Amino acid sequence: MPQYLHDGSFDGLLCAVSAALQNGTVDDIVPEEQRQALLFCEEICIKTDEAVAREIAGRIRNEISKQAFRHIMYTHLSELPNLGKAVFNYISEGLHRGASIDHWHADPSVRAVHEACRKTTHEIHRLKGLLRFRELADGTLWAPVEPDHQVIIPLALHFRKRLSEEQGIIHDVKRGIAVEWKNGSVRYVDPPVIPEISLAGNEQEIQQLWQTYHRAGTIQERINPRLQKQFMPLRYWKWLTETVKPES
């Protein structure tokens, strides 16, 4: 059974799935960078072809469901390893059974896809709250963040609607990428260089107000830092305004 290699993009993944579906058998589907040479396994490198990706994406939307397509996309954005085979099983079984595939909670592949999708969705929801914008000297809002999964595009879509009259940059410091929303459109931009960033004049004052508010809102009699960390894990604290000293 062959192992399919793709370039790691979402289109690449879809092309590999498409090739595997035609072939009928598959050992695994992995991005090239995670490739491990196997002794008794044929390797097939798949070239990414946008037309092929679009065709299979259309089939997934029409023959399974739009929701299933979203599950696959979010599974990809989760960047969790070893999910290629589960995604393949989910799609091939889904093309067979239709939308009811999402009800088959006991199946290991369906569960793996749902689980990865849930992790991404959960982080998106969490960061819709935990993202903190700083106003830059030119009025742009800038939010640095280090998420577990690749979530800045869905986040930018959220803020494009919410703060439609502003423009802002969401900066994934961990992956070195950034997206910008501006006048209703969202696109990738070069990430700003952090030491060169200059903040707006009143930014520090507002940050202090927020810290004051956060301190005053604590009820000492109920103090429970474990509970706080359960909801707001420490790995996010680095970029939160209320947990760092004011930036200069």
Add this chain to the structure above:
Amino acid sequence: MTVQEKLAILSDAAKYDVSCSSSGSSRSNSGGTGNAAQSGICHSWTPDGRCVSLLKILFTNRCVYDCAYCVSRCSNDIPRTAFTVDEVVHLTMHFYRRNYIEGLFLSSAVERSPDYTMERLVRIVERLRTEQRFNGYIHLKSIPGANAELVRRAGLCCDRLSVNIELPSEDSLKKLAPQKTKTDILKPMAAIGAGIIESKTERKKHRSAPRFAPGGQSTQLIVGATPESDRKILTLSESLYQHYRLKRVYYSSYIPVNPMIGNAKPHLLREHRLYQADWLMRLYGFDSEEILPETAPFLDEQIDPKTAWALRHPERFPVDVNTAEYETLLRVPGIGFTSARRMVASRRIAALRLEDLPKFGVVMKRAQFFVECNGRTPLDKLKLPPASIRQIMLANRSHPIAPNQLELAF
């Protein structure tokens, strides 16, 4: 006084309002700033583990009332101050665009008269909505005794309105808040409820009819400052849900901000059990009579109310996971509505097996005593009497609960 100092004082005084929810409204952004998320979004958590979703502040803490449980009562010697309308508007907008908050929760002490205070609160929210074109979430605490026209104006700009019922009975209200009356509280509550229903019916006829508090109405009561039993509290909540169509009743374990009444420490476990019971009433189809029969005035602190109910009704168990109705599954300890929904969906495709149950999110630690599948139970037909189940459950707990442990010194 600077805005910094005002904010420190007026948010400190507002923190005892429990409601943190920003859900239930899906106001969209029609060219302005902000929108509301149907699910609500939490933005931060304070070291006490409570979420920060809205900018929760008092407009002023100058109060004419002297309620025994309140930190802002007029007989307390504390610094008094008030925001200006501009200050509240600017704080909200600055915080919102930096994504610190989901919206504003505006409350106030009663300065001069209820109408005088309410009028100022309404002016702030109206300015946010019209001048700033702010479409984020706004929760306004309606002042007891305020005039109906002001409440109507508030409902048209806010996502949620609330009136605090404060204490579980009229006697307690008389004792601790002698200047507030039951009618003062229930009248606006009924008016808000009527406004919500009216707007909903109007919107069915034509979609452009104005929304009135689309996020619904909530209230809060203090537990432990007065001697009412859990049974009395739950019956009260049930009637508030049924007759006033409230979205939520919040329970706040009394924190002794003033010497003289109540315990020395908040009784958090009691509060937790009350919330569990409240959830059973709102979402699991239980009524208060089932949760606490007449013979039991207080909830069992050692065991959650759903398990306690199941142990009182051994004749209803075990439940067959493949044939039981959704409503019956919901009543099994260890099965919540997510897992019940998954099970019902999945068994249309293939019969469930006992070993699948954890995959649906069922907590087997509790459910194992109450489910069966084709005549098999996880414990292999071992039919345990309720007393033994209780014992096993208490023994297996990872953090044993000592009675009233939260009242001990830390």
